[in-house]
Amino acid sequence: MSKDVLYLKIAKSVTEQIKSETLQFGDKLPSLRSAQKLYNVSLNTVKQAYMELESHSLVESRPKYGYFVSQTSQRKLALPSIAKMKVSETKNSPEDLIDKVFGTIAGKDMTQFALGIPGESFLPLPKLKKSMINVIKSKNDSGTDYEPVQGNEHLRREIAKWAMVLEGKITENDLVITSGAMNAVYNCLMAVTKPGDWVAVESPVYFGVLQAVQLLGLKAVEIPTHPIDGVDLDELKKVLPKLSACCFVTNFNNPLGFQMPDESKKELVRLITEYNVPLIEDDIYGNVYFGAERPKPCKFYDEAGLVMWIGSVTKVLAPGYRVGWVAPGKFKDKIIRQKLVQTVCSPSLYSDVIADFLEHGRYDHHLRMFRKKLYANYLQIQKSVAAYFPDNTKVSEPKGGFMLWLELDKRICTEDLYDEAFSQKINFAPGRMFSQYNQYQNCLRLNYALEWTDRVESDLEKLGKMIKNRF
């Protein structure tokens, strides 16, 4: 029997065990070495078999922990549906709703499913404090000097070194430090558009992007977006000639959680290059993967300097620091000029602290803990939603990040549900926030990067009951 057939045979055998629920969601497959003995084959053959299973999304690998049966393999709830392209429909931005939800975020006694940032128990607070004190003690100027407009050199060097996923395609000279990722998105949009221009975004889309588009006097076209594959490239192609920019979150999208497949990323870069349309790639969740490795950003495939690759520490390390960055390709000089005019430079201390964290491996160490904890929460919330929410609930299948997107029965209005949940000290982000049209009213986004307590569990149960009671 050839090796090829051997690995397929093993894969088939495991597939059968999953179908029959002998192996269930979350179960660990035998380790590579155990399986080698079990099937009496080479280590490589086992690896091939497991990779085959992974390519069909039946199992998921978690670095250093092994392979686990994935949720996809046995999902009971359907995926959210895909919205149609709406260009002519009247826009109606959900500013009042956003203000309302943001206005309640400060409440410390809330179960915070609405937040777009991780809870404090996910952050290395004592280490950050220590690093800050060390940095301050070492600064002769007490932080009063201006930084270079482009940003702290030490930080830019460490980000470039740390961006191994780009395989050396960027250096410190390619990076500009920004005041968080939103500041980078805002400045990238400003650099490549003029008022009245069209920009493509996903649908549902992170509301901050819509707000930036509006502030700059631009128009957004919401491209139909698949919950597993991301933006529909055929639909995008139809509007591409009239676009001034695309603005996408390609890895562990907010709110859908998808990871755009590599082939789609390549095709996207090919398309924008053909039409000479800059792509603003917000890759702030890229390091929060549940799979084997950090996925490539589109920037990796960019030869023309059209991809503006954005990162930040907001989502994994220190939201309040407002440290982000962008590798803006050929638009670098414009971005630097804009930053000079808008703020002169970034404050130095936070840059130094983050550079210190990156340089001494503390960021890497923290991320490993962060992903592990987050993946456990992800399994928890999937189970809880399946257990407590109605059977017709549709749910996303994030491959990383910390957002779950739910589509409820058509009769449910999550804006109303929000008020009821709020009175029970439960918070979430209503779906209406994620579009400029009157849609996603029966959807909601849940943040699961919070300390998983009994209260969280019982609050999800409460939320499920509130929904069931509505029909």
Place this chain on the structure above:
Amino acid sequence: MSKDVLYLKIAKSVTEQIKSETLQFGDKLPSLRSAQKLYNVSLNTVKQAYMELESHSLVESRPKYGYFVSQTSQRKLALPSIAKMKVSETKNSPEDLIDKVFGTIAGKDMTQFALGIPGESFLPLPKLKKSMINVIKSKNDSGTDYEPVQGNEHLRREIAKWAMVLEGKITENDLVITSGAMNAVYNCLMAVTKPGDWVAVESPVYFGVLQAVQLLGLKAVEIPTHPIDGVDLDELKKVLPKLSACCFVTNFNNPLGFQMPDESKKELVRLITEYNVPLIEDDIYGNVYFGAERPKPCKFYDEAGLVMWIGSVTKVLAPGYRVGWVAPGKFKDKIIRQKLVQTVCSPSLYSDVIADFLEHGRYDHHLRMFRKKLYANYLQIQKSVAAYFPDNTKVSEPKGGFMLWLELDKRICTEDLYDEAFSQKINFAPGRMFSQYNQYQNCLRLNYALEWTDRVESDLEKLGKMIKNRF
């Protein structure tokens, strides 16, 4: 003899002494008590006499030090001339020159007359460091929490308390924290204009304002500006109906150094109110006065909520902290919305440190030292320019701040002079940077907030020689 006539008699007697150069520039008048005995009058009469002299700019009072003969009383050099209004002339922004000058600012072995910020010896570095460490130690979240979008509440409260010059007209609720004053100017412009709109600025004008105007797609009209009184209100009135905003530095203007008289401020506010044109008032130098007291900003006279009053700690305490603020009157909500979209919030640590400085009187203490040192430098640079520069040099007469504006012989091009001075490790800001038209080529701006050493003195002598050698 009535009291009225008495004080005038004393004033006249001192005036005579000044005219005859018995009392010279920088000389101290007798203290109030000495003068009381000398003239055998009441303390109040002496005070009235000295205030009369001050109102004619013959003497200047310095709090706690007494009254001094002013430079105006015996100036040997003329005031800079006033540019005409140019609306039709082709614009030609000096971006390359600005880039060149900014590019050399990092050189530590330069005599930095070009900088727009004070040298390190003017800043309380150890106290800032101590305050930062205290703040960090006290922060349970290690600074990772988001601040309120409007800005740190403690800082806003302290700024409101500290803004005594406004006599209680603003509270913490009226303020928004920004990333330095330029960020406030940028956001104020954005809040009250749309692309293509006209904005009035001074002439010469701080180049950062022109850059912000350009970035936002606006058009600037440079209003003729008097080196002692500020913007010519008659000229402003002619264009006011077509303006969307005015953007002025009313106290210790950069680069001219004037302090707009109270009557002019009142009239300015009356005019903008009549025409409903918002005034962006950049008051970042307001606390750096050489006179008896902190001058009022236009904001003080504003009843309609049209004045957007801007401050920061950049010019006196900590340039690199990027802590500024604005009291945007009726445009507050718009400014907060813009800030949310552009950067989510400000980083917390710097806000806490500045709040701490304000609350515990350290800012006040520092400013007293700062003003004293700066006034000494001002007297020095005026003397040096009079001694070393050609007699046809025209020079501004700042009433505060740390910028001196010079107008040289028509044949001198300060862009060329810049290159020669640079080769001698001397830096300054060529006049061409301060207009969008081809003018002020024979002007330059000198920053005198630097440690006054023998080298600084000899560098001014060198600069004077370079100028003399050019004709």
